[in-house]
Amino acid sequence: MDQKHVHPLLVKYARIGAYKQPHCPGCGNGIVAQCMLRAIDELKLDMDKIVFASGIGCSSWIPSPLFNADVLHTTHGRSLAFATGVKLSNPELRVVVFTGDGDSAAIGGNHLIQAARKNIEILTVLVNNRIYGMTGGQVAPTTPHGVKTKTTPYGNLEYPFDLCKLVEAAGASYVARWTTFHTRQLVSSMKKGLLKKGFSFIEVISQCPVQYGTFVGIRDPAEMLHIFRKISVPFEKAKNMSREELEGKIVIGEFVDIERTGLAEAYQRLLEMMNL
Amino acid sequence: MSSGANKIIEPGTHFLMGNEACALGAVVAGCKFFAFYPITPANEIAEYMSVLLPKVKGIYIQMEDEISSIASVIGASWAGRKAMTATSGPGFTLMQENIGYAVATETPCVIVDVQRCGPSTGTPPLPMQGDVYQAKYGSHSEYPIIALAPSSVKEMFTLTIESFNLAEKYRTPVILLSDALVGHLMETFEIPDLSQIEIVERKKPDKETSDAKYFLDEDVAPMPVFGCGYKAHVTGSTHDEKGLRNVEDPVYVDKVVRALHRKIEKHKENIVKVETKFLDDAEIALLTYGSVARTAIHVVNQARKTGIKVGIIRLITLWPFPDVQVQSAARKTGRIVVMENNLGQVVNKVSEVAAKYADVKFLPPRIIGSLHEPEYVINFLKEVY
Incomplete structure (x- = not known):
């Protein structure tokens, strides 16, 4: 492809021959990918010292094969466990996991809370499109109550996870939630997460106009972004709102930002002590 | 390291x-x-x-x-x-x-x-x-x-x-x-x-001459290490020699499946190990592996004292299956008794490769999860042959 028609961040950071993307038109994954590359660019990080890991599902194709770095595209739900092995083995590498709500709230849920508990120095970006997109629109553990999907034709009887609360309770050092509308805040959070010396978790509520949009009757991605803007409530404001008032809202912001020694660093200290 | x-x-x-x-x-x-x-x-x-x-x-x-x-x-x-x-x-x-x-x-x-x-x-x-x-x-x-x-x-x-x-x-x-x-x-x-002690280290790509072909070589491609600038793409999806996903063209699935198989099959001779004892004059071969081989070797020593010409072939490698070595033992003895602590797993593979050269019989332990008692094995050998 002629490089002058390609976004400058892609010219700089995309794997050659990987411009062609598998995502559906209007998908939020492109926004998330651009935010990550922008964060890396603004921090002037060396891509050769970052390992991107991902699992299975739409969001797992954000770094694989697009990002021109070491990429480990793994099995469904397990990317955090693979990434734990990478980080512990070479603590000098920055490790970033791209995952989705099916990947890390359902099949890999335990790995998510355990990685947070271990406080392993990994930045996890969980793109939450509230549905199983790649497999054709089945209900997810993040699908709102009552929403009809391919496998909840009479409406979802269950309630969705609050993933940020879950990861905060598990012990993460940094927890934030934004939507694909809040790109500036997302870039700023990603920069923090990339530099954090502990487990960082960013949930990005993302539009899926093709699957989720079909079921809720909104096929226009721009309209979905406007809705995100309208229903988002900053964390500080949400503190003073009742449960009823928060119904149908997305609470955004930074929930946790603390300093606590990460597992890889703790292990390095042990090794230094043992091998004086 | x-x-x-x-x-x-x-x-x-x-x-x-x-x-x-x-x-x-x-x-x-x-x-x-x-x-x-x-x-x-x-x-x-x-x-x-x-x-x-x-x-x-x-x-x-x-x-x-x-x-x-x-x-x-x-x-x-x-x-x-x-x-x-x-x-x-x-x-x-x-x-x-x-x-x-x-x-x-x-x-x-x-x-x-x-x-x-x-x-x-x-x-x-x-x-x-x-x-x-x-x-x-x-x-x-x-x-x-x-x-x-x-x-x-x-x-x-x-x-x-x-x-x-x-x-x-x-x-x-x-x-x-x-x-x-x-x-x-x-x-x-x-x-x-x-x-x-011989210690083998993996082959790493030469950075200067690397053509980024890190996968699907039947003679084993060099393996990049993360963090060294190789920009490796590793995926469980069907991929090409550079690790890039190709799930559209069935030719690539064929390539992956065959290349992975050939990598082991081609070097089978260097991988497979068995141990044989007393096979030269044996009329029966006890085929066994793992913990059960401990009883088998005892049985062979005992049985030989009573005049039963029995030898042993112990599989050290189970997979890839040592078919050449098993066939050779089958040709030599004409009779194989497979001893394993289950209701018959390796014995099926033995039958598949050696039944045309030897009579293959199976002997599980009297009680699954226990050892084969030597007498029980010797009695079996006497009864059968």
């Missing part, structure tokens, strides 16, 4: 449990990452590894389950470390999806399965050889695997080293298929001077 084993392991006579010998073997082989989830009868491997590894700058981590244990091992391997996990049957089952991933992505790693008795939870401390098929066919689709069967504490040491060597040489997961008997057995064995 030097193994550092000479700092903490003395050559000479050791009196140890099989599982402990396995841990020592791993350290000697250069293992620098071990992940584990507690399970009987494999725990002693992990307990010893947690003591040993930090002393040689290695990483020990207890993960949340066996799925994440093998996953972190694969991650560690791509970050350049020799890596291992250990488990028993139920945990081995949980690992199967990611073992398939390791095969497909050509990731060197070692998985120790200290087999226990029975389906489901079964009886954890009793031995059984129930996972021979699981080792070969446990993960989905079709793939080659290497599996070795130790039958002594010494072999828990030597075959652990061999497992690492094969894994590094052929960029593949290797299964050490032990069982509760060999794992918990205590014996003396000799550790030679460590400089006498």
